[in-house]
Amino acid sequence: RVAVTEKSSASVVSTLASGKTAVEAVLVERGMDELRKMSDALAKRITKANKGARQGLQSAVVTEKNVLRLDVPRGRKLTDEQRSVVRWAERKFGDALVVDSYRHASRPVYCGGQYSCDPPLRSGLAIYGGNTRCTSAFMAYDSYGYYMMTAGHCTEAASYWEVPTYSYGYQGVGSTADYHFGHYGDYAIVRISDTAFWQPRGWVYTTQPIRSWGYDYVGQYVCKQGSTTGYTCGQITDVNATVHYPGRTLTGMTWSTACVAPGDSGSGVYDGSTAHGILSGGPNSGCGMIHEPISRALSSLGVSLLAG
Structure with a gap:
């Protein structure tokens, strides 16, 4: 599958791939350059907001959904600056942003009189x-x-x-x-x-x-x-x-x-x-x-x- 941002590009992709391999052109709203610029702008704000916080915000480009994902720590209270970043991102990126939560904490193991x-x-x-x-x-x-x-x-x-x-x-x-x-x-x-x-x-x-x-x-x-x-x-x-x-x-x-x-x-x-x-x-x-x-x-x- 090849993502394109304009309908006219879909026929070009099909022509170039004709007879070589099975290719499906998928029309998307945002190109990778645009998503990366969005990611860079959000990353700068996240880096600043996460300083001193016990649990950090994190984000990633989700290419298969053509969106930017912003993850907040599940069940954890955000700092005022972190909440401000979330609100800014929702206003700035609109439907190009998906806000989700993460909980990937590892588990302490007790052994021989000490943890871990x-x-x-x-x-x-x-x-x-x-x-x-x-x-x-x-x-x-x-x-x-x-x-x-x-x-x-x-x-x-x-x-x-x-x-x-x-x-x-x-x-x-x-x-x-x-x-x-x-x-x-x-x-x-x-x-x-x-x-x-x-x-x-x-x-x-x-x-x-x-x-x-x-x-x-x-x-x-x-x-x-x-x-x-x-x-x-x-x-x-x-x-x-x-x-x-x-x-x-x-x-x-x-x-x-x-x-x-x-x-x-x-x-x-x-x-x-x-x-x-x-x-x-x-x-x-x-x-x-x-x-x-x-x-x-x-x-x-x-x-x-x-x-x-």
Whole structure:
């Protein structure tokens, strides 16, 4: 399906595609450039309104519905500035805006005398498998156990993982439980084989706890903590992007301007206490970051984030 904003364009699309593939031209009211400009304007106001708030507003372009979505935290009281942003957006965008709510909070887990056992955002911790070094992202769980999240392409070179410790050299973490690296994403989970792994042992990681996960939108500010380049941040420039790797094409990815380098793969991408993705890669030169949206990774793997 190809979206067009003018009826005259529909016949052009059909003519160009004739005899090659089945293409349906769909007439929409707003083009992608217009939606992105709307998203940028809203993102600037959201960023300002969310500062100091316990729960943030978030937004995204919904291409299949040709609208901009603004999500408010379900069951949470908004600040005066956040309410002002919602009212402004409703007046400014009219029927081009859909206001919805989100409730993606992760669950605290009690174990061994402490909650969460370790900060669930452990991005920045180098993980080793064979000759491969990547970075850990968020911690997750399901009814079968606890997991460390990382990039799917890391697991193609190794299945068993170790982490460095200051006192013990290297300690085993566990084996890859599930992963995907291909057209629909780049994500993996490593099953924690030893519950002692959860206890802090001086490993380097940020202490920022993760409370929930959210969707990406153009103009949003995101950060990552990698085992190569450390803490870097940037703004999202493209969502639902198609990325061409050597021998692989990935769809539905997110681009931002943060700087990354080899070894950062698998880092958790986040904004404050909200998880947004798993670092997948970057450009051949210069700064830039590609990440797998956390919503798709969690859904595909069937796991939930641990809360800090």
